[in-house]
Amino acid sequence: DADVTQTPRNRITKTGKRIMLECSQTKGHDRMYWYRQDPGLGLRLIYYSFDVKDINKGEISDGYSVSRQAQAKFSLSLESAIPNQTALYFCATRQADTQYFGPGTRLTVL
Amino acid sequence: GDSVTQMEGPVTLSEEAFLTINCTYTATGYPSLFWYVQYPGEGLQLLLKATKADDKGSNKGFEATYRKETTSFHLEKGSVQVSDSAVYFCALSDQGGKLIFGQGTELSVKP
Numbered sequence: 001d002a003d004v005t006q007t008p009r010n011r012i013t014k015t016g017k018r019i020m021l022e023c024s025q026t027k028g029h030d031r032m033y034w035y036r037q038d039p040g041l042g043l044r045l046i047y048y049s050f051d052v053k054d055i056n057k058g059e060i061s062d063g064y065s066v067s068r069q070a071q072a073k074f075s076l077s078l079e080s081a082i083p084n085q086t087a088l089y090f091c092a093t094r095q096a097d098t099q100y101f102g103p104g105t106r107l108t109v110l
Numbered sequence: 111g112d113s114v115t116q117m118e119g120p121v122t123l124s125e126e127a128f129l130t131i132n133c134t135y136t137a138t139g140y141p142s143l144f145w146y147v148q149y150p151g152e153g154l155q156l157l158l159k160a161t162k163a164d165d166k167g168s169n170k171g172f173e174a175t176y177r178k179e180t181t182s183f184h185l186e187k188g189s190v191q192v193s194d195s196a197v198y199f200c201a202l203s204d205q206g207g208k209l210i211f212g213q214g215t216e217l218s219v220k221p
Contacts, residue, residue: 004153031207042114042199042211043154058208090153097142097161097203101153 003027004102006091012108013081021076021105023091031094032074034058034066036087037104043090049074081109112137112204116212119197123190123219131185131215133174133200141202143167143176143183144209148197157185157198190219 004025013019023032030051035043045058047066055068063085067075078085086109091102117132135143142161146154158167163178172187183200200212 033208040213042213043209044211045208048208092154094207097159097207098156099154099209101146101155103151103153 004091004093004100006089006102006105008105009103010106012110014110015082017081019078019081019107021089021091021107023074023076023102025072025074025091025093025100027093027095027100028071029093029095029100030071032068033092033094033099034064034074034076035090035092036060036085037090038087046076046089078107078109081107083109085109112141112202112210114200114202114210114212116198116200116215119214119216121215121217123217125192125219125221126189127219129185129187129190129194129217131198131200131217133183133185133212135181135183135200135202137181137202137204139205140178141204143174144201144203145172145174145183145185146199146201146211148199148214150196154199190217192219192221195219 033048034046049055049068065077089105092099113136144159145157147157158169160167160176166175174185197214199214201209
């Protein structure tokens, strides 16, 4: 079984809809991250969490919110999706200086 | 702020060719440096890393040396295979422990 899982793997939604992307990990790591990947821009950090009670904004947090429901779960929400949020979204955990990535969620906002 | 710059892709090579993907960085202090690889349809995987100047990271035939004097961490492989086709990301770990990524370089290896 994969150590970091993301659901759904693909999602198509409409402008204005609320959507949640979920991430679960079995690695037992405290630190978790959400990134988005856009062609030619690499990965950009949206939010990160050092533990259940510690959540921090990243480089591009506007339009997004997160919830750390437990050590193993870290969800990303788009309250009102817009087309420029169409991207590939990755969750990651971290131990020491190494990050471990999930398989990604491809989100399309029409 | 901290940043990472990679050579633009796509890079297309024939099997058994020599690979170099350039990476330079700007950072406060002495960050750890990483190469991550993303195979089609998958998430990123750590390929190799180096934590201090002159360290060489290596894995699966790939190598990169942390050069403080040129602020570089170029990725090399002596003989690429079709299975090396992927997107390669250079990254640094900033003072807060967050990863800063380059824009990625797509590599395509033809038989």
